[in-house]
Amino acid sequence: MAASDSAGDDSLYPIAVLIDELKNEDVQLRLNSIKKLSTIALALGVERTRSELIPFLTETIYDEDEVLLALAEQLGNFTTLVGGPEYAYCLLPPLESLATVEETVVREKAVESLRTVAQQHSPADLEQHFVPLLQRLAAGDWFTSRTSACGLFSVCYSRVSPSMKENLRSHFRALCQDDTPMVRRAAASKLSELAQVVELEYLKSDLIPMFVNLAQDEQDSVRLLAVDACVSIANLLPQEDVEQLVMPTLRQCTGDNSWRVRYMVAEKFTELQKAVGPDITRTDLVPAFQSLLKDSEAEVRAAAANKVKDFCQNLDKAHQESLIMNNILPCVKDLVSDPNQHVKSALASVIMGLSPILGRQNTVDHLLPLFLSQLKDECPEVRLNIISNLDCVNEVIGIQQLSQSLLPAIVELAEDSKWRVRSAIIEYMPLLAGQLGQEFFDEKLNSLCMTWLMDHVFAIREAATLNLKKLVEQFxxxxxxxxxxxxxxxxxxxxxxxxxxxxxxxxxxxxxxxxxxxxxxxxxxxxxxxxxxxxxxxxxxxxxxxxxxxxxxxxxxxxxxxxxxxxxxxxxxxxxxxxxxxxxxxxxxxxx
Structure with a gap:
């Protein structure tokens, strides 16, 4: 009898120990016990994990955020430990509780784990267990549960019945119109995910009105997230529908009162360009891009400047040169002397890429003067961004033209009175050597490299020494x-x-x-x-x-x-x- 009592005590041991550890005041001890959950579950076996461990964990969601975060992460990998996909629904109660807590990172991790677990549900289990959870979260009193709900629609939508799909769309619409900005923000951030799985007819009839409303939201933090959805939706629609259903909203975003929304449009511009196609790009996006390049906010101009090369490269080949020369290049010329150094630096990092697009004559006539101007810019980053991309131009106009135009500017930088400028050009010398070739280097730049070894500033002599090593490795x-x-x-x-x-x-x-x-x-x-x-x-x-x-x-x-x-x-x-x-x-x- 005593032996069987003892065996009974042993069988309860892991849960008893876990309870003691989770009640301990030491956060680290509680955290360690959560990290051992999979080991405890293996010791208990699948039945006791389902009947004892999971209910116990569901009742203990009151802990430090760090412990809850670890728990949310562990539960996402627990399906095999509760008996496989047919029992995956057992993991939903603790994850549902975790998806409602106040701390954002815990909720996000719980949603991530819920998404993982949802993929392991059968369609029947999704309807019976997962969708009711989603509906409870979506209708929850606290905004925390409603924000979590937004991330769960796309993982179950495609595998449920048509009536259930209609119900899910209705719930998502309500979240898009929620009183709390945080919920609308979460809905806007997940709209593109849902758009990927919704049938085309409902994309047009249900989701696009949601998108239009979010893009007109009073909060700019919601409106800027609608820009991302704009890219996804435009990609999913037939070309003829893009003009009617997406473009009015996109035009509105491009001229939004908030610079943050315009910044997001600039950031996503080349993705938008690919999504809307060449005709709409020519009629709508080229003027929009011009206005972004001239924006009153430096952050917007810098984001747009960063996209100059890619935007020009993706233009319809038949109109590419004329659009660049007549519409984009005048804006680029203004940006070369922009008062903000981040804008100039962003432009300098991509402007050389226009050379292969525009060809030799246009490069010589129109781009070289801009490169030379940037090489003399007071901001070192601008000069170095030009130097680091010289190979693009070299391929188009050849070394002779480059040497006549750019070499004097490089020499000027190399002899600059500010030692930090000299140091920066030394750093780029191996790169220049590789781009310009050994013969050119020996003829034009070798003596400079030796001169630096005798510079009066130690940092320059040191940099010049390391430069020699890199040159030897190259040549x-x-x-x-x-x-x-x-x-x-x-x-x-x-x-x-x-x-x-x-x-x-x-x-x-x-x-x-x-x-x-x-x-x-x-x-x-x-x-x-x-x-x-x-x-x-x-x-x-x-x-x-x-x-x-x-x-x-x-x-x-x-x-x-x-x-x-x-x-x-x-x-x-x-x-x-x-x-x-x-x-x-x-x-x-x-x-x-």
Whole structure:
């Protein structure tokens, strides 16, 4: 008898422990117990999970948000633990409670899990269990449950009976007209999802009136979400219906009083363009795009400027050039000198993409002057966005034209009095080198790169050093041996000790890029020759450089050549030189 009592106690153990842990004051302990739910459910088996664990969890929805969030997430993956899809409805009660709580992230996670569970229901179970839950949430007293309901219509609509579908559309219509802005906002955000699954006749008769109302809502936060629905609905309608059913609302959104709605239109503009097709784009969207590019709010202009290339690229080929030249380019010219730097920067990141669309002559006549103007802009981001996209133009007009027009501007930037500007152009030099090719680079830009190594600002010398490494990686070690290395090694004999130090810094990074042969044959002798430098700081860096390049040396030279020099530096009168040499000796010994 005692044994069977004990067995009975054991069978209750997981639930008893869970109850104790969930009542504990320590949030972390409660959180950990929720994260172990799947293990507990496995121990209990499917029947006891359904009859004991799920009801218990349904009654404990009163906890900290963090714990509830973990619970909402766990329950979405619980279907197999309650016995599979035919018992998935058992998970609905706790998730329904979680979908009504105050904390938004918990509700969102509960809705996500409800959507997952709904997909595992049979059509009969959807009608019997899931739809009633959705109806309760949609008619709930608190706005929290009604906002959650909005996210559940699209997952069950297509698998229920026609009468039930009508009921669901009716409920969704009520949510679109709810008194609470948060609910209307949630309905507007889910309208496009529902539009994807509703039959075309009801899309026209039921959903489009909802969309039109939401697009005229008194709250701009609701109206801007209607713009997203506009894209989905236009994609779903036959072309002839778009003009009549969607365009009046879209025109209204483009000229909305709220800049946030206009911003959303600008953000979605190329998606709208694809959805409405070439004819409506030509008659309606081109003028709308012009007005967005001239908008009074900088945020709207920047969002529209960002879309210039894509919008122009997607224009109907037969009218593309004339639409760009007559309608878009005049606006673009104004934006080049926009007072807001974010607008100019957004434009600079895409404007070069117009070159392949407009062709050689238009690029030379109309775009090059704009590029040159942007290359002289006071905002570094504008200049760099132009430089980083030079390859688009190079393909269209060729290197000769580019060099005549753009090179003076690049050189001007490279010699700018502000060191941060020089630093930024250095950063783009490897990119430029790749775009313009080795021959052009050697002829026009190589000397600039060497000049930076002798800049009076340390940050520039440092950036120039890293630049050399990237160039070698791009053009190869043979190019480095012929073009770069002789000039770098010549710096080891410069009167200014700072440039002798820069020579060592260059060797540090070039060793890795050039490989063992060049490092041993060309770089090492120069480093060794500098070990007797009269400036302690140089000797200190010789020791550091020897340690740094030793993995890239032919190991046969370490003992006869490197070690004696380090031993000599280890006996240096300067304490820092000694320390650096001893570190290098230890480091090289570690290699062996």
């Amino acid at each position: 190869g070690s043979e190019w480095a041996e012929n073009t770069i290395i002789p000039k770098v090694l010549a710096m080891s004999r410069d009167q200014n000790y700072l440039y002798r130090m820069t020579c060592l810094f260059c060797i540090n990074v070039l060793a890795e890029a050039c490989g063992t042969d060049i490092t041993t044959r060309l770089l090492l002798p120069t480093v060794l020759s500098m070990a007797g430098d009269k400036v302690a700081n140089v000797r200190f860096n010789v020791a550091k450089t020897l340690q740094k390049i030793s993995p890239h040396l032919d190991q046969a030279v370490i003992q006869p050549q490197v070690k004696p020099i380090l031993d000599k530096l280890n006996a240096d009168p300067d304490i820092d030189v000694k320390y650096s040499a001893s570190e290098a000796i230890a480091g090289i010994a570690g290699l062996g």
